Amino acid sequence: MPLGGGYFKTTYAGDLALVDTRLRRTALAAALLALLLLPRFASSFVLDLITQTALAAIGALALNLLTGLAGQVSLGHAGFIAAGAFTTGVLVEHRMPSPLLALPAAALVGAVLGVVVGIPALRLKGLYLALGTLALHHVVLYACGEFQNHWGANTGVSIPPPRFGGFVLKGTIAWYYALTAIAGLVLVLSVNLQRSRTGRAWMAIRDREIAAESVGIDVARYKVLAFVWSSALTSVAGALFAYQRAFVSVEAFGFFLAIEYIAMVIIGGLGSALGAVLGAAFVTLLPYGIDTAVAALRVPGGAEYYLFPLKFGAFGLLMAAFLVFEPQGLVGVWRRVRNWVFLWPLRYRPLRSAS
Amino acid sequence: MTAAFDVVTALLELENLEVVYHRVATAIQGVSLRVPPAQIVTLLGTNGAGKTTTLRAASGFLGADNAQIVGGRVVFQGATVTGHKPHELARRGLVLVPERDKVFETLTVQENLRALVPGVRADADPTRPPVTLEQVFHYFPVLAKRRRQLAGYLSGGERQMLALATALLCRPRVLLVDELSLGLAPLVVESLMTLVARLRDELGLAVLLVEQNAGAALAVANYGYVMEHGRIVYDGPAERLLAHEDVREFYLGVGHRADRKRYTDVKQYQRRRRWF
Numbered sequence: 140m141p142l143g144g145g146y147f148k149t150t151y152a153g154d155l156a157l158v159d160t161r162l163r164r165t166a167l168a169a170a171l172l173a174l175l176l177l178p179r180f181a182s183s184f185v186l187d188l189i190t191q192t193a194l195a196a197i198g199a200l201a202l203n204l205l206t207g208l209a210g211q212v213s214l215g216h217a218g219f220i221a222a223g224a225f226t227t228g229v230l231v232e233h234r235m236p237s238p239l240l241a242l243p244a245a246a247l248v249g250a251v252l253g254v255v256v257g258i259p260a261l262r263l264k265g266l267y268l269a270l271g272t273l274a275l276h277h278v279v280l281y282a283c284g285e286f287q288n289h290w291g292a293n294t295g296v297s298i299p300p301p302r303f304g305g306f307v308l309k310g311t312i313a314w315y316y317a318l319t320a321i322a323g324l325v326l327v328l329s330v331n332l333q334r335s336r337t338g339r340a341w342m343a344i345r346d347r348e349i350a351a352e353s354v355g356i357d358v359a360r361y362k363v364l365a366f367v368w369s370s371a372l373t374s375v376a377g378a379l380f381a382y383q384r385a386f387v388s389v390e391a392f393g394f395f396l397a398i399e400y401i402a403m404v405i406i407g408g409l410g411s412a413l414g415a416v417l418g419a420a421f422v423t424l425l426p427y428g429i430d431t432a433v434a435a436l437r438v439p440g441g442a443e444y445y446l447f448p449l450k451f452g453a454f455g456l457l458m459a460a461f462l463v464f465e466p467q468g469l470v471g472v473w474r475r476v477r478n479w480v481f482l483w484p485l486r487y488r489p490l491r492s493a494s
Numbered sequence: 495m496t497a498a499f500d501v502v503t504a505l506l507e508l509e510n511l512e513v514v515y516h517r518v519a520t521a522i523q524g525v526s527l528r529v530p531p532a533q534i535v536t537l538l539g540t541n542g543a544g545k546t547t548t549l550r551a552a553s554g555f556l557g558a559d560n561a562q563i564v565g566g567r568v569v570f571q572g573a574t575v576t577g578h579k580p581h582e583l584a585r586r587g588l589v590l591v592p593e594r595d596k597v598f599e600t601l602t603v604q605e606n607l608r609a610l611v612p613g614v615r616a617d618a619d620p621t622r623p624p625v626t627l628e629q630v631f632h633y634f635p636v637l638a639k640r641r642r643q644l645a646g647y648l649s650g651g652e653r654q655m656l657a658l659a660t661a662l663l664c665r666p667r668v669l670l671v672d673e674l675s676l677g678l679a680p681l682v683v684e685s686l687m688t689l690v691a692r693l694r695d696e697l698g699l700a701v702l703l704v705e706q707n708a709g710a711a712l713a714v715a716n717y718g719y720v721m722e723h724g725r726i727v728y729d730g731p732a733e734r735l736l737a738h739e740d741v742r743e744f745y746l747g748v749g750h751r752a753d754r755k756r757y758t759d760v761k762q763y764q765r766r767r768r769w770f
Contacts, residue, residue: 478518487520487564490724 157330174319183311188424190315193322194380196419199403200322200329200412201372206401207410208338209365210345211260215272216400218279219370221392222248223377225283228296228387238301238308242378249374250367252279257366261359276397284389295388298381314383321379322416325372329412332368341365342410402454406461408468417469425457426450504528505571505700506552506588506668512565513544513551521547521561522724529668529702534694536703536711536732538745539721545704546593546672548721552702553590553670554580571667587622587667593676596657599646603637606645606656610663622665623697630659633689651682655689662693668700669693675707683707687714708745712736720745 148154158164178186202216223245230241256275263271287295300309308317332338340361343351352358381387399422407418429450465471482488506529513521522544529535539545550556552568554577567576570588580590598606607627631638634655640648645656654674661669674690675683691714693699705711712718718735720728728738735741742748 475517482518487514488518490520490523 157327178312178315186311186315188427190311190318190383192420192423193315193318194376194383195400195403195423196322196416197318197325197376197379198373198400199407199415199419200325201369201376202400203404203407203410203412203415204329204332204341204372205365205369207404207415208333208345209341209362211362211365212265212269212401213272213369214269214394214397214401215256215274215276215279216373217392217394217396218272218276219249219252219373220377220380220396221276221283221389222252222279222370223374223379224381224387224392225286225296225377226374227298227378227381229286231296231298232290236299236302238378238382239303241382242375245374245378246371249371249377252374253367253370254363256370257363260366261362273394273397276394280389280392283392287387287389295386298385298387300385301382308382318379318383326412326416328372329415333412337361337364345410402458406458406468408470411468411470413473414468414470417473421469422454425454429453503572504530504569506702507569508548508552508566509569510566511548511551511563511568513547513556513561514564515559515561517560517562520724522551522721523565525566525721525724525726527702527719527726527729529700531667531700532694532698533716534690534701534703534714536705536708536715536718537721538705538708538711538718538735538741541706543721544724545721547724549590549670549672549702549704553588554578554583555590555592584664587619587665588670589661589664589666589668590670591654591657591661591672591674593672597645597648597653597660600644602642602644603648603656604641606660607637607641607663610660622667623699625662625665625697627663630662633662633692634659651678651686654678654686658686658689662697666699668702670702670704672704673706674703675705675710680710683710684713687711690714708741712746 148159153159158167177189198216198220201219202213205211205213226245226248227241230236230244235241252275256272260268260271290296300307302308308314333342340351340356343354343356344358344361348358384391403418403422404415405418406421407416408414429446433446433449461468467474478488508525508527511525512523515521525544525548527535527537527548537545537548547556547561550559550561551563554575556562563576567574569575570583570586575583575586575588584590598609601609607630636652637656637659640652645653648656658669658671671690674686678686687710690701690703694701694714703711703715712732712735715732718729718732719726720735720741728735728741730738736746
């Protein structure tokens with residue numbers, strides 16, 4: 140934490156620790172306890188919202204690895220989610236519904252797709268890369284659509300609840316625990332990736348590719364690696380999505396989903412794992428927030444007709460507003476609040492004295 | 495010259511400027527300086543001292559770096575222009591030659607010189623020097639020779655000249671120059687500095703020259719300010735700065751005293767760097 144205070148790390152282990160201060164340890168323990176005890180107090184609606192957020196957070200964290208850390212824009216994220224979901228679908232159709240098989244298979248399919256898109260992406264930058272990944276999205280969706288038309292009774296594939304031996308994962312509370320736990324694992328994984336050699340290489344490539352190459356980072360390898368990690372994790376999120384919704388259909392993975400994921404990492408704050416989680420929560424909860432606001436405003440009858448476009452409009456407006464007013468995203472807001480608290484009663488960190 | 499200095503109204507005046515980056519970190523504090531007409535004022539200091547920040551605050555370029563002026567004001571020709579947009583200031587005659595990204599690399603030299611917006615009221619203002627393309631080529635003959643070349647293929651010194659020439663064509667009243675000498679050979683630096691001095695003498699241009707190369711800057715400047723850790727620590731006419739023992743030692747690298755060679759003396763040096 141770049142603060143003017145007197146907190147210094149004195150041991151190597153202390154420097155390596157993921158949760159390094161007592162304040163953070165306490166906060167983490169409190170958060171874990173709250174998440175653990177929440178099903179006792181919260182309604183199933185709230186639990187479902189958190190479950191959805193956790194699912195979105197897995198995808199957002201994966202996209203953050205690629206876009207936030209390695210700096211590669213991807214509009215094909217919904218394609219990777221579809222790939223994971225349909226891997227599960229295909230396996231279910233072939234009477235292999237076990238998640239122990241489907242999740243690794245989804246990861247493998249995602250990783251292969253990551254290589255497939257990652258290698259041509261080495262030659263593409265910026266807008267061209269965005270278009271290239273968008274093309275991948277369409278290719279994957281086309282393949283999934285073909286599968287759906289031939290084997291899925293045209294509407295989609297039903298997925299049975301995942302079964303681990305005698306245990307069947309079913310019901311709001313079970314899914315809540317499962318997905319928040321997995322999202323937590325992915326969060327730890329992505330924070331650790333960020334701190335590791337790989338993550339630092341990605342950030343170096345993002346910030347200045349030539350400089351990164353000149354200090355000995357194999358740019359091609361690490362870019363493909365970013366695509367592989369990101370798409371593998373995203374496909375796993377897709378497989379989880381399929382199991383949780385119990386149904387897979389191409390319509391769920393349109394272009395809007397890709398935009399939503401991009402919005403999550405941008406609104407949350409590019410390059411920050413915490414930001415990806417915050418962004419996922421924001422984008423997931425926004426439609427419900429608008430619904431609540433509209434209900435509270437008691438819009439006269441007939442105006443509901445306009446609510447659907449209003450939701451889309453609000454989404455777009457908020458995203459644009461974030462880009463303009465808070466380019467660092469929700470994580471920037473959080474940092475500002477934190478700085479304010481730590482610097483109080485000063486407003487700014489003072490000049491360092493000449494000594 | 496010293497006596498006359500205070501009497502003349504300054505064209506550009508910074509008063510107690512305070513700049514904060516990312517809404518947290520203070521970069522400069524209480525920075526005041528004056529640029530009178532037809533003089534070269536130089537702002538010296540090591541890197542990180544706040545020179546560029548000061549220049550960007552004066553020319554309105556802070557927004558791009560997520561920084562803002564939180565105190566003090568910028569006065570240009572008697573009007574407060576704190577926080578005005580860079581293009582607005584450039585049209586009024588406060589023109590910046592930035593440290594990097596100063597030319598359009600995909601345009602030729604000639605196109606670069608044409609792709610600019612002279613001040614809207616520049617013609618109506620008799621105090622602004624009328625600058626023509628011929629004049630620019632007269633000052634920078636190299637550019638005339640390379641007028642059909644892409645600016646991206648120019649050498650560092652030529653690029654610097656092109657940037658100066660482009661700025662000149664904006665008919666500035668005050669030219670703000672960031673690190674004219676950066677990455678250039680001593681001979682090139684010397685000729686560029688001489689050129690700047692000629693612009694002052696022949697066109698009556700006022701220049702604020704931000705420099706790390708104190709020797710080269712003080713050779714042509716009338717007045718100098720020394721910045722350290724975000725504050726102005728010393729100022730005076732160029733001759734006085736050149737004669738100042740600490741400036742000589744820390745910025746010009748001359749006048750080492752024999753008894754300062756040991757490590758403890760270096761520590762002494764660290765402490766002595768505070769002028770007040």
